[in-house]
Amino acid sequence: QKEVEQNSGPLSVPEGAIASLNCTYSDRGSQSFFWYRQYSGKSPELIMSIYSNGDKEDGRFTAQLNKASQYVSLLIRDSQPSDSATYLCAVSSGTYKYIFGTGTRLKVLA
Amino acid sequence: EPEVTQTPSHQVTQMGQEVILRCVPISNHLYFYWYRQILGQKVEFLVSFYNNEISEKSEIFDDQFSVERPDGSNFTLKIRSTKLEDSAMYFCASKELGTDTQYFGPGTRLTVL
Numbered sequence: 001q002k003e004v005e006q007n008s009g010p011l012s013v014p015e016g017a018i019a020s021l022n023c024t025y026s027d028r029g030s031q032s033f034f035w036y037r038q039y040s041g042k043s044p045e046l047i048m049s050i051y052s053n054g055d056k057e058d059g060r061f062t063a064q065l066n067k068a069s070q071y072v073s074l075l076i077r078d079s080q081p082s083d084s085a086t087y088l089c090a091v092s093s094g095t096y097k098y099i100f101g102t103g104t105r106l107k108v109l110a
Numbered sequence: 111e112p113e114v115t116q117t118p119s120h121q122v123t124q125m126g127q128e129v130i131l132r133c134v135p136i137s138n139h140l141y142f143y144w145y146r147q148i149l150g151q152k153v154e155f156l157v158s159f160y161n162n163e164i165s166e167k168s169e170i171f172d173d174q175f176s177v178e179r180p181d182g183s184n185f186t187l188k189i190r191s192t193k194l195e196d197s198a199m200y201f202c203a204s205k206e207l208g209t210d211t212q213y214f215g216p217g218t219r220l221t222v223l
Contacts, residue, residue, distance in 0.1 A: 032210045043201050043214040044153060051210075088153060092210065095141060096165040100153040 002027040004091050006101035014109050019076040021104050023089030026070070033065055035074045036088040038103065044088055048074070079108045112136045114215035116202050122221045123192055131187045131218045133202030142185045143203040143212060144177065146170070153201065159185065192222045 003026045013019045021035075032051055036044035050056045050063040050072065062075040072091075076083055086103040115134045123129050135142050144156040158165040159177055176188045185204075189196055199219050203212040 034210075038153075043217050045214070046211055049210055090153075095210075096158040096160070097155055097168075098143070098212065099155065100145075102152040 002091075002093075002099055004089055004099050004101035006087075006089055006104050008102055009105040010107050011104055012107045012109055013079050015079060015081060017079050017108075019079045019083065019106055019108070021074040021076075021087050021089075021106065023072045023074075023101055024070055025072070025089075025091045025099075027091065027093055027099075028067075028070065029093045030067075030070075030091045031094070032092040033063070033072045034090040034092075034098070035061075035063060035072075036090060036100075037083075038086045038088055040086075044090075044100075047087075076106075079106075081108045081110045084108045114202055114204055114213050116200075116215035116218050118218060119216065120219045120221070122223065125194055125222055126191050129189050129192055129220065131189075131200050131202075131220070133185045133187075133204075133215055134183050135185055135202065135204030136206075136213055137183070138206060139204035139213070140207045141165075141205045141212075142177075142179070143205075144187045145201045145203065145214075146198040147201065147217075148195075148198045156187070189220075192220075194222050196220060197222045 035047045038044045048063045050065045060077045064073045088103045089101040092098045142159040157167040199217045201217045202215040205212045
């Protein structure tokens with residue numbers, strides 16, 4: 001069974017701090033990795049995708065991938081109260097199936 | 111900006127009844143997906159659809175479920191005989207050929223009584 005694991009949280013950080021979210025996956029054949037944000041009662045919204053080892057930055061967000069360790073992370077710099085949401089890690093080994101983790105609930109305290 | 115739409119936003123049905131959830135993917139997208147999310151749980155893959163056929167399905171997607179693209183714009187999920195445990199939010203998603211980015215619709219909340 002292919003799994004994606006995340007700490008459910010909540011992860012609480014003060015406003016302006018760096019939030020660090022982590023994800024591990026079991027399928028070594030995974031090729032594509034995604035971070036989604038989901039507000040309560042809403043649909044997932046793509047934040048970033050990453051495909052190769054290393055870091056990828058987009059504004060306040062940095063995704064990190066380590067395929068040898070089967071590990072993906074998301075850093076959110078200068079966290080804002082509006083960043084409070086559940087962050088979902090998703091993994092795909094092809095085009096047709098995406099596996100989501102349970103999500104980490106982030107609370108940014110004003 | 112183009113978006114995926116879903117109707118209805120909320121569907122209430124009696125156990126054993128059939129329901130059809132409707133989705134209109136983004137117009138130039140060729141890959142379509144259904145997911146479900148039981149309240150408080152993770153987003154679960156149900157099925158993917160490409161070139162007018164199912165590409166992959168999960169163990170959740172049993173004979174009670176079916177998908178169809180009845181015309182050039184709609185993509186439907188049918189549950190033949192709903193069970194209490196089918197109560198969940200159902201999300202449709204679509205993506206373009208050659209990309210990995212899925213766009214999600216707002217979801218249909220299905221409540222089975």
